[in-house]
Amino acid sequence: MKKLLVFLTVLATFSVSLFADENKVYRLKLASSYESTMPILGSLSDELKKLVETMSNGRLQIRVDTPTKHKAPFAIYDMVKNGQYDLGYTASYYYKGKDSTNMLFTTTPFGMTTDEQRAWWHFGGGKELSEKFYSKQNLKEFHILNSGMQMGGWFRKEINSVEDLKGLKIRIPGFGGEVMSRLGAAINTIPIGELYMSLEMGTIDAVEWVSPSFDMSLGFSKIANYYYTGWQEPASENQVVVNLDVWNKLPKDLQAILQAALAEVSSRGQDKVFYENAVIWDEMKEKYPNVQVKSFPPEVMAALKKATNEILEEEAAKNPMFKEVLESQRAFLKKARAWTMISDFAYLENTNIK
Template sequence: MFSALKKLPFGKKALAAATCLSILAAPAMADDKVYRLKMAEGWPTNFPIFGDSPRNMAKMAEEMSGGRLKITIDSANKHKAPLAIFDMVKGGQYDMGHTASYYWKGKDPNTLFFTTMPFGMTAPEQYAWFYHGGGMELMQKVYKRHRMLSFPGGNTGIQMGGWFRKEINSLEDLQGLKMRIPGFAGEILAELGAKPTNIATGELYTSLERNTIDALEWVGPSLDLRMGFHKIAPYYYTGWHEPATELQFLINERSWKKLPKDLQEILRVAMRTASYDMYTQSTHASGENWATMKQEYPNIQVKRFPDEVIEAMRAANTKLLKEKAEANPMAKEIIESQAKYLKQVRAWTNIADKQYLDSIAGE
């Protein structure tokens, strides 16, 4: 190789020599083996935004790895078990899952804290907690005992409080109310006399249409428009329960450890990028779809829960958090971490975002 350099002009000879030396000096790639992972997602085939996040992630991982990391995705239509992804990934049936952590509170009550919490952090605040405030470390601590890893999987931003057939004017209106609402918010409403339940995505419209439930919360205009809930339940309440709904990428620990270090890092970067991309996509779609909803469905009535209902929800939230902290050391550690971080970061959010929005409220 070096003897051929003598035949080149001086400038090209120097460039070629530098290139040869850099190749020889570069560390060898871990290997050229192709690693294949299978992922189960909790959403139907071609489900927008939620389904875009894992596909964007898989595409980035394959491109950044030069084709050495390939991820295939099975939708809920195929695996038929959207509310069993935790078990399928833990058991090794799938290497990965794309779902939401608060679905697994029946498996481990400490998983629900990593999706979002009522009256908690907004999406930017929660991302800051995850990546700079110790949230990631706490999440891995919870999932390690299940031989899995969990990473943020895409944020919807603040979710709406739900679609209701009847207007909520007082606490009495919550008594016996059958509502699809998962996570900690469901526990809060149960404290106030409602009957929360969790229903798979594909069954939501039918359940509302057939009066199996009286109300439901899903996401916001970004995804609610296509679901058609407004055709049945015209009262659209503003949010309190999910101010920063974060989906998750679940990974089987053995599958993770089989990956070379460089592919682990590529996967980590692809997941982080796809998650933030989903947040911006959700924001864009909500603005776009809300404009459509206002124009095409003028009967939709946006409502805020009455003060007495909000106050009762806050009181129930405080009570349940206290009970969980007293009953479980891990829950106590997470709750205290979130509360401490929220107190610090919210002071800045109030000075920055809130004051800005308040100052231009009349425009």
């Protein structure tokens, strides 16, 4: 009887403790740059949350806070670094002001396409540079959505020469804006709510936004006839950053679950963006036959590229980490683009036959 009692006590204690350990719940807080109502981008953090909860049988729980709650959509890195949040969902180029290197992990004008950039990140040295750069900030970088090629923007007048850019009143943020500004454009930062009216009234001549799936609802297609093709954001990558201490304390299975869940959300999100761009562009063409797709002439492209390279060089001279990442990307782009041109580009060009 006494032996049985001892046995049962040991068994119960052992089982309960194993069970308790196996079932320890990790509750992480995620700060997002995006409201949940935002097209495509808004839903991804909830997708991630549901997926990791299902995969971990509830052992990994994520609470998602949007800007309504944390009030700091562009200070995500700081909040995750200092431990106020465990995870952050944002895009690294918002932190260009803190360190210009951040921009290179999102996208660069005249830089890599999505396929090229992803191959660079995974196998061409990108991941190692990301670890070197972000670990100093107590962060670990993952990807959650590459939103692909952005259009060059909605223009009310044609751009036929570099001269046409001088004095052009255009809303274009970030690095693209810096480049345009160097060529004499008057960069504007009108809030989203006033963009349509400003474009209609001629307060501005052009608006750079995203791509058909994002642009359609804003109505620019009603009042601007020229939809220019892209040069400024060929492969915008959105990040999920994790506080490095939090990451290191997660059990191996939950680390693997979080990483795979991000891969699934990212892959499906990329397909979703492509799908919506295709379907909405098709609608746009039908509904707004006024819209003509244009590309800047070679002279203008060359000037934009020259200005881009000047700014990149200036930054590289000031910031060794920026220089290291830029050089790695440039070296890979050279090889990657040669392959892109004889594979997908050649196919699209040569099979385009009625």
